[in-house]
Amino acid sequence: MRFVGSCYRAHDPRWAFKPLSGDGAAVHGGRFNPKGLPALYLALSSVGAVKEANQGFAHKIDPCTLCSYDVDCENIADLSDAEILSDFGIAPSELACAWAIIAAGGKEPPSWKIARRLIGDGHAGIIVPSLAKAAAPDERNLVLWRWSNALPHRVSVNDPSGKLPKNQLSWD
Secondary structure, three states: OOOEEEEEEOHHHHHOOOOOHHHHHHHOOOOOOOOOOEEEEEEEOOOHHHHHHHOOOOOOOOOEEEEEEEEEEOEEEEOOOHHHHHOOOOOHHHHHHOOHHHHHHHOOOOHHHHHHHHOOOOOOEEEOOOOOOOOOOEOOOOEEOOOOOOEEEEEOOOOOOOOOOOHHHOOO
């Protein structure tokens, strides 16, 4: 499917100069990307982005920079749709697996297997239900493995007045 719309991401301010980077996800790994694989995790709502950034602890929010993005990407699998999830042969429990604990135990989490399979099938990303604490049932995220500043996987950050820092030295 093609996804066209606005998305949001709450950044640690010291990394706000790289709003289109998936480097942190590549270094640390994430629910839908093993270490070494860049991924851009975006929420489909601004509230969802804040919940994702602090895992739902709304009264203990670390400082963050909230950015909005314009996205126009082809080859997206909507894994928030039960019928499509079933068509892919994916169980909801595989999406919601305790990926960090499984990976720390030296095994490959089911969610990484899903990502590898879909990437191999040519998907640029997925839409998934938010698994952040206190996420509403309709909150969703877009996880991208391929994105650029051009179609068919265009993602741009909205910064019309140039307020985002240009490098990490901007915070000194």
